[in-house]
Amino acid sequence: MLLLIPGPVQTRPETRAAMAQDIAPWDNDFRPTYAAIREQVRAIAGGQEGVHATLPLQGCGHFIMEAAIRTFVPAGGKLLIAQNGSYADRALRLATEAGRQVVALPGPDTRPVTAEEISAALAADPAISHVAIVHHETGSGIVNDPEVIGPAVRAAGRRLILDSVSAFGALPVDLAAHPEIDAVLFTSGKCLEGLPGIGFAVARIDSVTAAAGNAGSWSFDLSDVYQHALRAGWGSFRFTPAVQALAAFQVALGIYAAEGGQPARLARYRENMRVLRDGVQALGLTPYLDARHQGPVILTVHQPADPAFALQPFVDALKARGVLISNFHNTKVPTFRIGCIGAITPDDMRGAVAAIGGALDALGVRQREAA
Known part of the structure; x- marks a missing residue:
């Protein structure tokens, strides 16, 4: 997982x-x-x-x-x-x-x-x-x-x-x-x-x-x-x-x-974030933050407007594909968030993007812009 x-x-x-x-x-x-x-x-x-x-x-x-x-x-x-x-x-x-x-x-x-x-x-x-x-x-x-x-x-x-x-x-x-x-x-x-x-x-x-x-x-x-x-x-x-x-x-x-301390850790997380942000946008999803305010730790994404989308079924569909994310949000509007930190790599993030796309398809979510 x-x-x-x-x-x-x-x-x-x-x-x-x-x-x-x-x-x-x-x-x-x-x-x-x-x-x-x-x-x-x-x-x-x-x-x-x-x-x-x-x-x-x-x-x-x-x-x-x-x-x-x-x-x-x-x-x-x-x-x-x-x-x-x-x-x-x-x-x-x-x-x-x-x-x-x-x-x-x-x-x-x-x-x-x-x-x-x-x-x-x-x-x-x-x-x-x-x-x-x-x-x-x-x-x-x-x-x-x-x-x-x-x-x-x-x-x-x-x-x-x-x-x-x-x-x-x-x-x-x-x-x-x-x-x-x-x-x-x-x-x-x-x-x-x-x-x-x-x-x-x-x-x-x-x-x-x-x-x-x-x-x-x-x-x-x-x-x-x-x-x-x-x-x-x-x-x-x-x-x-x-x-x-x-x-x-x-x-x-x-x-x-051994990795190179803070600069190396930050560089890996930033690349994780870049891969993830570019990937979800390519799927038609809308990040919550402007890129200029985006930190390297988590990407928060607007929940799609499609009525077929609901957060827990989406989390479950992702989990079935080997990716576990939070099943709650802390923003005033409906969002979901994906972490970019931990012992993970840009290739892991590419796999996560593919899993997100697969989960959305399985749920029948076609209208993916912000709700």
């Missing part, structure tokens, strides 16, 4: 094989593995030794996002969220239920937020201490570029939380060049092509230290994660982790380095 969702992603056999072992996460033989992972991902983020630290947390991207909000934004503090997609909507809920004041900056999910919009919102409310953006909006596929937004946040003297869960490892991040970023957030099961189970924050040590006592939650306190590492060592987890996922992640990081 070819898994074409934006995470968990298709993985290499050797990555999956690393899961097939029993491991004690606090055993001295495993500590160097975990400590090395922290160093490797800090380097991918452009972090600096003594300035940035890798702070892992068990769970999914929502867990690490809530932890970052609770840790860096004081209780009752104000947070600006660029609300141009479904995952920004989720960040808004996480922040609100954590007792933070959210200032929403609404926008369409068809284009990135601009530096001018961020600057204007910050100028209008000096009480806002932090900005949160979703680097890649997995609902639609747009990219909110920290190279555009970061300077605006820095010029206003505020702080930035970068949710890069579905982008990290493919889209570049350079923390050394962005002192305004308190933390970049990501998970093990997306563009780094590991298995799901671990969230990561690569964070500024001074920001983490200053945030002690903010979280109001032991589980979601990144400051406590940092203090634990100082006490027990960088190879020690606070609570029982998904340790097999960590072992698999070490293998995935080795594959990532």
